[in-house]
Amino acid sequence: MTSDPPKRGRNAAATRDAILHSALAAFSRHGYDGIGVREIAQAAGVTAVLVNRYFGSKEELFSAVVELAFADSSLFQGDRTLLAQRFASEIMDKKEKGAERSDVLLLLLRSAPNPRAADILRDSFARNCERPLTALLQGPRASERAAMILALATGFQFFRKVIGTSALADASGAGLFDDLAAMFQSLIDGPAARPPPVRRGRVKSADS
Secondary structure, eight states: OOOOOOOOOSOHHHHHHHHHHHHHHHHHHHOGGGOOHHHHHHHHTSOHHHHHHHHSSHHHHHHHHHHHHTOOOGGGSSOGGGHHHHHHHHHHOOSSSHHHHHHHHHHHHHHTTSHHHHHHHHHHHIIIIIHHHHHHOOSTTHHHHHHHHHHHHHHHHIIIIIIOOHHHHTSOHHHHHHHHHHHHHHHHHOGGGSOOOOOOOOOOOTTO
């Protein structure tokens, strides 16, 4: 005989927050297709009926979770000249929010195979991350450079925090910070700040 989930008070904001964080953890562990509203509700200490009352459906709950995952806009605020350092600091900060960041990475990895979940992830990521970053960049191909910056940040975190690649997990924090900041700065500055590539001429054959 299973026990009923513990009753929560009537604080609507706290209840909604508990459901969202329960859903973030659940979708991160199991992916969009691997978990249902009932299990999420039980972990949050509420009923599935209450979850649907707050969010309407599993898809709408997932959308709200994704918005929560990408809600922090602090990286895109402040002095533009310090943008590379802010990105490197955010990635290298492994003391605070470590589990939460891993949840976000796993949310991307495990939910993206579902086409509708992938649409939701892509739309939210574009609105909350790609476009604000693109707006900060100057010069040509700003949207491409913004996407590369975010891909670099996400890939680094994935290998270091989720897979635990020893070459990154055990490396000097100061050294990694400097390397990351330099790579981010190169993409932020754009091609105008870098020397043009050396064009190699065709090797002529003996008969030409």
